[in-house]
Amino acid sequence: MSDIWWMILRRLALGVLTLFVVTLLIFGAIQLLPGDPAQAILGQAATPETLAALRTELGLDLPAWRRYLDWIGGVLQGDFGVSLANKRPISELIAGRLANTLFLALYAAVIAVPLSLVLGVLAALWRGSWFDRAINVLTLSSISFPEFFVAYILIFWLAQSGLFPSISNIPPGAPLAEKLYRTFLPALTLTLVVTAHMMRMTRAAIINLLASPYIEMARLKGMGPTRVIVHHALPNALAPIINVVALNLAYLITGVVVVEVVFVYPGLGQLMVDSVAKRDIPVVQAAALIFAAAYILLNLAADVLSTLSNPRLVNKR
Amino acid sequence: MNGNPADGRFGAVSRRGLLRGATALGTAALLPLGSGRAAAQPKQGGTLRLAMAHGSSTDSYDPAMLENAFAQLFATARNGYMTEIAADGSLTGDIAESWEASPDARVWTFKLREGVTFHSGKPVTAEDVIASLDYHRGEESTSAAKPIVAPIVEIAADGPGTVVVTLESGNADFPFVISDYHLPILPATDGRIDPLSPDGCGGYVVESYEPGVRASMTRNPNYWKLPDRAHFDAVELLTIIDAAARQNALITGEVDVIDQVDVNTVHLLQRAPGVQILSTTGTQHFTFAMDTRAAPFSDNNVRLALKYAIDRQELLDKVLNGYGALGNDQPVGPSDRFFADLPQRAYDPDKAKFHLKEAGLDTLQVPLSAADAAFPGAVDAAVLYSEQAAAAGITIDVIREPNDGYWSNVWMVKPFVAVYWSGRPTADWMFSTAYAAGVAWNDTFWDNERFNQLLNEARSELDEVKRAEMYREMQLLVRDDGGVVIPMFASYVMGLSDAIGHPEQVSANWTLDGFRAVERWWFA
Amino acid sequence: MVATLRFTLWLAVAVVAAAVLGWLFRAVLTRIAPANAARLLRSAPLSASFGMAVIVFYLLVAILAPTIAPFGEREVVGAQFMPAGGEFLLGTDNLGRDMFSRLVFGVRNTVSIAFITTALAFAVGAVLGLLAAMVSGWLDQLLSRVVDVLMAIPALIFQLLLLTIVGTSIINMILVIALIDSTRVFRLARAVAMNIVVMDYIEAAKLRGEGLWRLIIREIMPNAAAPLVAEFGLRFCFVFLSISALSFLGLGIQPPTADLGSMVRDNATLITFGEVTPLLPAGAIALLTVAVNFVVDWMLHRASGLKE
Secondary structure, three states, rough: OOHHHHHHHHHHHHHHHHHHHHHHHHHHHHHHHOOHHHHHHHHHHOHHHHHHHHHHHOOOOOHHHHHHHHHHHHHHHHOOOOOOOOEHHHHHHHHHHHHHHHHHHHHHHHHHHHHHHHHHHHHHOOOOHHHHHHHHOOOOHHHHHHHHHHHHHHHHHHHHOOOOOOOOOOOOOOOOOHHHOHHHHHHHHHHHHHHHHHHHHHHHHHHHHHHHHHHHHHHHOOOOOHHHHHHHHHHHHHHHHHHHHHHHHHHHHHHOOOHHHHHHHOOOOHHHHHHHHHHOOHHHHHHHHHHHHHHHHHHHHHHHHHHHHHHHHHOOO | OEOHHHOOOOOOOOHHHHHEOOOOOOOOOOOOOOOOOHHHHHOOOOOEEEEEEEOOOOOOOHHHHOOOOOHHHHHHHOOOOEEEEOOOOEEEEEOEEEEEEEOOOOEEEEEEOOOOOOOOOEEHHHHHHHHHHHHOOOOOOOOHHHHHHOOOOEEEEEOOOOOEEEEEEOOOOOHHHHOOOOOOOOOOOEEEEEOOOOOOOOOEEEEEEEEOEEEEEEEEOOOOOOOOOOOOEEEEEEEEHHHHHHHHHHHOOOOOEEEEEEEHHHHHHOOOOOOOEEEEEEEEEEEEOOOOOOOOOHHHHHHHHHHHOOHHHHHHHHHHOOOOOEOOOOOOOOOOOOOOOOOOOOHHHHHHHHHHHHHOOOOEEEEEOOOOOOOHHHHHHHHHHHHHOOOOOOEEEEEOOOOOOOHHHHHOOEEEEEEEEOOOHHHHHHHHHHOOOOOOOOOOOOOHHHHHHHHHHHOOOHHHHHHHHHHHHHHHHHHHOEEHHHHEEEEEEEEEEEOOOOOOOOOOOOOHHHOOOOHOOOOO | HHHHHHHHHHHHHHHHHHHHHHHHHHHHHHHHHHHOOOOHHHOOHHHHHHHHHHHHHHHHHHHHHHHHHOOOOOOOOOOOOOOOOOOOOEEEEOOOEEEHHHHHHHHHHHHHHHHHHHHHHHHHHHHHOOOOOOOOHHHHHHHHHHHHHHOOOOOOHHHHHHHHHOOOOHHHHHHHHHHHHHHHHHHHHHHHHHHHHHHHHHHHHHOOOHHHHHHHHHHHHHHHHHHHHHHHHHHHHHHHHHHHHHOOOOOOOOOOOHHHHHHHHHHHHHHOOOOOOOOOHHHHHHHHHHHHHHHHHHHHHHHHHOOO
16 A cells, blocks of 8 residues: 555655646746737737836836746745736635635536446446437537537526526625525536536446456356446446546536636636736736646546556556 | 717817816706606616626726726726716716816816715815826826826816816817726825725725626715716626626526627517617727738728728628618717718729729738627628628638737737727817827828828817818828728617616717716616 | 427437438448448447448538538628528528538538547547557656646646647647647546556567567557547547637637537527527537447447447
8 A cells, every 4th residue: 555655645746846847838838928918908008108117017027037936936935926917916816716616616526427427337237228329419419519508508498497597696605505506507517518528438438348258257147237337347447437537527627717707607717818818927827726736636536546446556566 | 769879969069168168967968858768767776787798807996907898887987087978978077067278278277076075085186186197197107098198298286176287289178088987086195096996986885896707886875976876776797708698697687787789689689578778879980900001001092992892881780780880981970079971982892993903903912800809790890891802803811810919919010900999089089099190009000191280280279160171181081091991880789677777868988878877877 | 398299209200310311321331332341330230320321421511512512601692690491591690601501611621620630639649648558667757747737737728828829720720639639638548558558468468579569559459449439539529619619719710711619609699599590500510429429339339349
């Protein structure tokens, strides 16, 4: 078991390195983008004089490496700085949004993960049946529609009839039940978006194992198909399933800008897109750090779990 | 129900009325006539929930940076201004009760209204006015309103209730200019305002503000315009960027008012129960701007060819679904008091070919940059234009530019681009913003000697008839020599719940009743 | 109640029609195909036959687009939003272009772009992933860390950044989406291969002295194919969605080129009023996705070696 701990430690160290490279990449990419924060903030209203004045005020006349060092120096001391565009402290700006993003991601994951595992197992169990076909067509159709389109359809069905609110406008201090009610449609949209991927991978990974000799053996011993799949195929199919689940969980945290926009849900994605548009580098960096950290942690969890699920991998190291 | 642009003329304002303004509130604009919802008497009460298509998490209170309609409307709701443009387009006083100019229109004396206080309780004095205007002036200013206040040479107080502004040259329209939404009056301490403070002297007090999400406000109980204005007890402003989400929010009753209704589906929205559509046509116009310094646009024949190669009616019908008015390649709209009714230029591929030949060309191939950031439907408009121009032997290659960074990387950078202008309440203001040689937003880089000379002379010309003649010639010059194709003036199209009442005449200079729906409208 | 009944009826008709189409297609194909291919095809279930029929149909539409479409791709032929029927089979779009012609050209453009992008992403991602698992050591570390970094940046934001920097030509779009997709493929390929590499038969093959490429192609590839093929079916349709999401940010395919993703976007607001127009391009994407994945399911089934 100590091998696993060693691996986690090593991966965490690598994760920190990854975070560092991500900040470098994002910083560099924003430097490469045409236009600088001063131009972006002033927009159509920019004049050469106001641009020059704003550049001085924001410290954009300093060389890029200086600004990066200043920023990372601050971060290492726990200070994320202030937004270039509206001078608000970034930690304050991000805290509320992060909580919203995590809430929605968790909400969707709690529905989507069990649902897709169960559907995937059932589809593998009854492979080739009408159930299998129908569930495939349904989930595939739902992911072949763009997210905003799925959202519009749900709004048309469930909001215009008055069942659920069409926008997730949550008044500050609302109780949990109301929050769950008001964010149901975005959570459902996200569920539809991620379920197909996880469900199909579950089905594929199980079916892939069904011809293995040990499954044949179990069957020959007279074991029922359900028991074969749940007790023998599923545990060995876990590695790819866990990976796809982790990918989709990361997506629920980092990739839901469009759903946030359609349901007017103030999450991190919208903040990041707004900030990229304004070249508000410190905010983009902070958001990117959070997204990257979420991804790295989920990934690590997936690798640890899939390693544990395969004794051969555990013993190899 | 619709605000008719023709009603919004500035013609009613006499020269005398301009140079010497004295106003009381409660004019015809506030006591609507006629019948229907619009005519009901204003009633106090209720919480207005208003959703707008704009608003970004990078917004702030700073009046120098009011970059989008949400920030602008929010500023107008919480702040007082020196002057206000009334719904009929005339000028009325706000914090300035009256004003008077020197005969050359160079020195302006504003008398402040007594008894106006900030939300904090502090009375509004000349010191606050000076500090508020000074904030936008000077070397270090990064204000978007810097060009507007640049001609100010000196601002001085004459006692606590009088402000004297001296300009570098006469400007008969100066009181109009300082109604600009960038120039709210904020409380000063030691001669400086705090630009990030929510305090103001407007009709609503800020309760909470989350940039890019929402702002909550309650009525200012000490608002000097009460009881004629600020009928809602509270106001909640929401940002809903997505057009469909905005429509759905109105249909499902999550909000009471939305702006920027998608004109492609407005006929469907109108059918929804409990929804009324309000549209106003004012100064907002969409343009295709050519860089007149760069070949081939440096040749006026090429510019004329491109102006004849566009079917304005088809653009108006298909891009705006009829919600607008035809443009005539010059930016002064029919609501302006100096609007010259020039003959309408029409789609004429043969004339376009003729001008191409004059320019010594058989065919022409030009790139046209557009993005939906330029104006909603800009890419579609460019595609249509390119189809129409093909009949005149002109190939327009439409380039869809990223929305991101459009104003810094495309506008005034690429040679032929789609642009929107919200317009200005006076012809002089519009021309000096975007058509005078060398000004920062002259996006066609046009430099016409005669035009520049006329513009300077007209600004301080006292004879109203002569002045009108000058503006007529300027409009003609822009139309026939300028670098801009103006296919259409675009309406502001808004969706209202049936419960909302508004004055019969609705301001058309900005969206949502000149940004003043919050204080001018009510629950019927 | 009536609406539900009618919906069920239509659904039943559609299912039967799909089955008949699949059966006919299979029957025709088994006649004309060479003997061994015919034997293979005869074993295809109806769903897979239907999938193949649809794919062939899309290919034909893509190849013959200029012949099938009654009007040009960018041609403005009438008023906006003209109703379906009459001269214009499916009516006209918001600019007065023939909807049917736009759909046909949209299929041609989008399908080719999506196919090239997915193929590229898989070529790069799968090969590197398998290689990393096989060689392990520093190469695995290097590739895995690079992929970690690339994947740690949210895809949409990353695409936005890259495309704004390099410009939005079709080639750039294919390269950028393929690059980002290939990281996902890499991870999956590596994860799957890691499980295979520790199998006894790989050890045996190594002891036999098989070369690296031979190991990858002969031993690992066939055993890793199933999850990869399943992933291909999904990635293929994710590319449509990426393009559509990019057009949400104003970065999609240059107009007036028709593409299905942007067509959904342009007409999407109509769905909130219960109009079906936006369902046409969305349905075209969905139909192809379902079809591709039906075929994928069949191949998956064959690869698993199950006899039932």
